[in-house]
Amino acid sequence: MTAKAIIIGAPRSGSGKTSxxxxxxxxxARRGIKVRGIKTGPDYIDPGFHAVATGTPGLNLDSWAMQPDLLHHLLTQQADGADLLLIESAMGLFDGIAVSDNRTGSAADLARLFHIPVLLVLDVSGQSQTAAAMAHGFAHYDPAVKMAAVVLNRAGSERHRTLCTDAIEKIGLPVAGCVMRDPSLTLPERHLGLVQASEHPEIDAHIERLADTMERAIDLDALLALATPIDLAEGSLDAGIAPPGQRIALAEDAAFTFLYPHLKRQWREAGAEILPFSPLADEAPDASCDICWLPGGYPELFAGQLAVASRFKASLAQFSQTKPVHGECGGYMVLGEALEDANGVTHAMTGLLSHVTSFAKRKMNLGYRQAKIAETGPFGQAGDVLRGHEFHYASVIDVGTDQPFAEIADGLGKPLGPSGGRRRLVSGTFFHAIAKA
Known part of the structure; x- marks a missing residue:
């Protein structure tokens, strides 16, 4: 049976899509429906919440970073054995970059490409009938993107709900439910967005409360009827990133958490073995591995603990003498000489690269990136181009003396200069790789 899908979109971030x-x-899932979650765009935190809510792995689908064949392949995989896919939009439904149709990075691209209808979540706090004007705009902005229904969020009273519902249904859009204002439903945040699911002390209880709320507020039978069978076509992994080694030592703990689910799945399906280890527990990467990978995360919150992880640091240095070591974002920070934390205290890192980063001197770096690899290594051949994302507040306060890992450009192709560093078999960058260009 073909899985059904619906996109959960909104006018902007903060509308309540994730909750x-x-x-x-x-x-x-509590009804016995085999449901899975998908997040559009490069957000690597929300798929973790989707995974906890369903007990199945999350997935990112990014129409800018991923070629259509790869999107088809990944969507087909996620739909296999599922009854229903709920696809959560990043930002606003139509928000992306100004490039060709269906490669903007917006959730609307997936709605067009796979003919998936949209459930529009409207935060109606501070308005009533005006919500209908918003819904009308979404319904008519792009004829190729179908609005199936509206869910009102953060209504203040029954009268408020009635005013909004009557106005929206008058323009021909059904209202599938109304979530009343309740601050306890809000998920905690930090500087990169939501606190991760793995760090939430009572995440399962919180998700149960959210489920109770949605069961009361939204007509689940109507929503299931609005979802449509997915328009699938044969895809391929040609634009996927191949495993960087047969055996991969992967740093995995509270400081190293940001690895896209599709990459780990692709690597395992290609026959690679992933061996996790914890730098925070002062563990060493398995010496039998072909490569050590330090993904992104929050090393700035654990800089003191990492600084005294002597076994981890010594073993990583020994590993790097004969085998590649690569760090993304947080991993790149740990590969440097030092990391200055939010309080201005400097902590010695591994020193395998020569740069110094600071979280005290914050500057947000956010956006799509195209990275042209400078030298043949774990990601591919020199000159290969990867597509991905950059999102961090840390700054490089000393660039060091290493050669750059890549030359990067933004999502529109505007050159941004060199990125990261490489020294012998060690490389790192703030850039998170998603797929080949």
Whole structure:
């Protein structure tokens, strides 16, 4: 049976999409429906919440970073054995970059490409009938993107709900439910967005409360009827990133958490073995591995603990003498000489690269990136181009003396200069790789 899907979109970030999506995922799962979550765009935190809510791995689908064949392949995989896919939009539904149709990075691209209808989540706080004007705009902005229904969020009273519902249904859009204002439903945040699911002390209980709320507020049977069978076509992994080694030592703990789910799945399906280890527990990468990978995360929150992880640091240095070591974002920070934390205290890092980073001197770096690899290594051949994302507040306060890992450009192709560093078999960059260009 072909899985059905619906996109959960909104006019902007902060409208409540994530809470609605997580609650619906758990609510459908409690009914025995085989439901899975997908996040559009490069957000690597929300798929973790989707995974906890459903008990199945999350997935990112990014129409800018991933070629259409790869999107088809990944969507087909996620739909295999599922009854329902809930696809959560990043930012606003139509938000992306100004490039060709269906490669903007927006959730609307996936709606067009796979003919998936949209459940529009409207935060109606501070308005009533005006919500209908917003819904009308979404319904008519792009004829190729179908609005299936509206869910009102953060209504203040029954009268408020009635005013919004009557106005929206008058323009021909059904209202599938209304979530009343409740601050306890909000998920905690930090500088890179939501606190990760693995760090939430009572995440399962919170998801249960969200599911209870969505069951009361939203007509689940109507929503299931609005979802449509996915328009699938044969895809391929040609644009996927191949395993960087047969055996991969992967740093994995509270400081190293940001690895896209599709990469880990692709690597395992290609026959690679992933051996996790914890730098925070002062563990060493398995010496039998072909490569050591330090993904992104929050090393700035654990800089003191990493600085005294002598076994980890010594073993990583020994590993790097004969085998590649690569760090992304947080991993790149740990590969440097030092890291200055938010309080201005400097902590010695591994010193395998010569740069110094600071979280005290914050500057947000955010956006799509195209990286042209400078030298043949774990990612591919010199000159190969990868597509991905950069999102960090840390700054490089000493660039060091290493050669750059890549030359990068933004999503529109505007050159941004050199990125990261490489020294012998060690490389790192703030850039998170998603797929080949």
């Amino acid at each position: 609605v999506t997580i609650g619906l995922l758990r609510a459908f």
